[in-house]
Amino acid sequence: MGQGEADSPPAAEKKGAEEEEEDFGYRLFPDRNKKPQSFLVRSLFTFHNKCQLMLRLTLETNPYARLLLEALKQSGCTVFNDRHFSCENCDGCVSGGFDAATSQIVLCQNNIRQQSHMNRVVTHELIHAFDHCRAHVDWFKNVKHLACSEIRAANLSGDCTLMNEIARFKFGLKGHHQTCVRDRAIRSILAVRKVSKETAEKAVDEVFDACFNDLEPFGRIPHSKADAKRAYRDFQNRDRYTANL
DSSP, X not given: XXXXXXXXXXXXXXXXXXXXXXXXTGGGOGGGGSOOOOHHHHHTOHHHHHHHHHHHHHHHHOHXXXXXXXXXXXTTOXXXXXXXXXXXXXXXXXXXXXXXXXXXXXXXXXXXXXXXXHHHHHHHHHHHHHHHHHSOOOTTTOHHHHHXXXXXXHHHSSTTOHHHXXXXXXXXXXXXXXXXXXXXXXXXXXXXXXXXXXXXXXXXHHHHHHHHTOOTTTXXXXXXXXXXXXXXXXXXXXXXXXXXX
């Protein structure tokens, strides 16, 4: 997997992990290697049905997701629900991931229980998809590339909003948003790469300023849904303003 959104201490730090071969995080998404189930079989599982319904609601109503979908389309990477999203069972430490090998977003149906969580995970992974579309990202060999996209995803997806941090019992004053972005980027790297914490921290710190300030396609840090709505409106008007020049 190119990357994933980590929920708890990364599996990469478990005892003996350093002795295993690098699998690029695929161990966290076991359904990736299974034969796809029929629609009838999948429809019998509540988790899968709920995941599909929440995904549809996110794509149709969430301003973060709608902006990213339009940006991807304008960049030549149109997203199709049945092709580019997959609801699957995952390891308990992740909520989702972007599979760069298949250009597919995995949503962890056994770990995403609330609509607000689905909104955030879809947005996070769509930012990775946008980076994959617009840049030559080496997800598997260049940890700095991975670090940059994780910084952007944490910064722009709403992962580090005040309310989300309060829900995690984390409080801070000046600079807390940057601290949250840095910490979550490091955790995400450790979840899907068997590297040391020092290596992850070094990669994040070396690219942090440039990637934190890369606000495309939002043009701002959307700290709330209202911010995201304004960003979406401004994004839709970009071509209109250009045409009137």
